[in-house]
Amino acid sequence: MKTCEHSAPSICNLPLVEPRKLDPNIDRNRESLVRYIEKKWVNHTVSHYYFMQDQPQLTGQTNQLQAVRDAFDEWKNLGIGLDFIEVGDAAQAEFRIGFAPGSSWSYVGRDCIDLVPNHEDQTMNFGWDLTTPYGRDTALHEIGHAMGFPHEHQNHKAGIVWDEDAVYANFAGSPNYWDDATTYHNIIRKLSPQDATGSPWDRDSIMHYQFDAGLILSPAEYQQQPLIPSPGLSEMDIQEALKFYPDNSAAQWPELVPFLSHKLDITPGQQLDFTIEPNISRTYNIQTFGTMDTVIVLFEDDDAEPIYLAGDDDSGTNYNSKISQRLINGRRYYLRLRLYSAGASGEGGVMLW
Structure with missing residues (x-):
């Protein structure tokens, strides 16, 4: 994260999460596409956040x-096409926020619901004052x-070459006191090693x-000077957010009609x-067809906000997404x-029946 206030701040410590297992024979380009997108929400999701003020060790001050x-x-x-609503019931919240001192962290994207289903458990923490620029x-x-x-510094396209001994030594000391596994997970580890997306x-x-300064061997300029990003959201942050979550809610969405296949003409x-x-109350099936990797999510419109009903994710597998x-x-x-991923044929469809 960014700061110009001091040279050695406490920084974000992501929870250690094992990568989702994919077929060991999966095509490298397909794997890269899955890893790049797998934790993103479907657009137009309404996310709810809850402050865990009922747990004394997690309470935060009003500011x-x-x-x-x-x-x-x-x-x-x-x-963006996402919405965020504060709620007063932890059971309704995807993001459950505490203020335990010492470390700031969050689960990434859909891990908040896939890995932390218990509504009494945190998904996000803030461990220091949020009213400063940092x-x-x-x-x-x-x-x-x-x-x-x-984390952007783990982008495989960054081309950062670390002085690994210096990095491990730096983060083992004040104020983070990380062990080697934590430093590797948050800094040294590269994301999405296939150079296909991102x-x-x-x-x-x-x-x-x-x-x-002195933690990065390449680019060489950071051997002698610190790497301090500019404050706030960057132009590329904004572009990425709008790319994955465009505000196109006013668009006319096509209707899925029973037994009529709809061709999927989109890119990864x-x-x-x-x-x-x-027009009939019954159990319906919704399924994708073809060799595509997809995630499908079904919501009900209750006039106030779309309510999640069901979802399925077939990415990295040999079956198709299906909801009954x-x-x-x-x-x-x-x-x-x-x-x-569009698969070998580049074609697919979705049907309701």
Whole structure:
């Protein structure tokens, strides 16, 4: 994360999460596409956040809560298609936020629901003052993780060559006191090693740490000077957020009609949205066809916000996404479909029956 206040701040410490297992024989390009997209939410998701003020060890002061609210608003005010709503019930929240001193962290994207289903457990923490310039960037950074964005300095396109001994020694000391495994997980480890997807390195990203001089061998300029990203969201942060989460809610989405296949004519990372208005109350099946990797999520429209009903993710497997769900005549539903990889044929479809 960013700061110009001091040279050795406490920094984000992501929870250690084992990568999802994929077929060991999976095509490298396909794997890279899956890894790049797998933790992102489908667009038009309404996420709920809850402050864990009922647990004394996790309570935050009023100004700290407001700093987090302001950071959610800053992301939302970019014009993205995600929405963030504060709720008073932990069971309704995907993001459950505490303020235990010492470390700031968040689960990344869909890990918040896939790996932390117990509503009594945290998914995000803020361990220092969020009202300073560095603190404001901390709030933006952790919310960026919750939206599905990883650490930018671990971008495989960054081309950073670390002085690994110096990095391990630096983060073993004050103020972080990390062991080698934590330092490797948060800094040395490269994400998505196949050079097929991902944006160019953005050294000003809100998702980038600052680094003291002498920790980086290449680019050579950082052997003698620190790498300190500019404050706030970078232009590339904004572009990436709008690419994955465009505000196209006013678009006319096609209707999925029973037994009529809809061809998927999109590129990896893009999303299609459909409406479903059943005229008979019964259990329906929704399934993709072809060799594509997709995630599909079904919501019900309750006039206030779309309510999640079911989802399936076939990425990196040899089966197709499928949902079986009872739908009620007279109600409206939305199917969100995000494409990871188009497969060998480059063609596929989705059908309701």
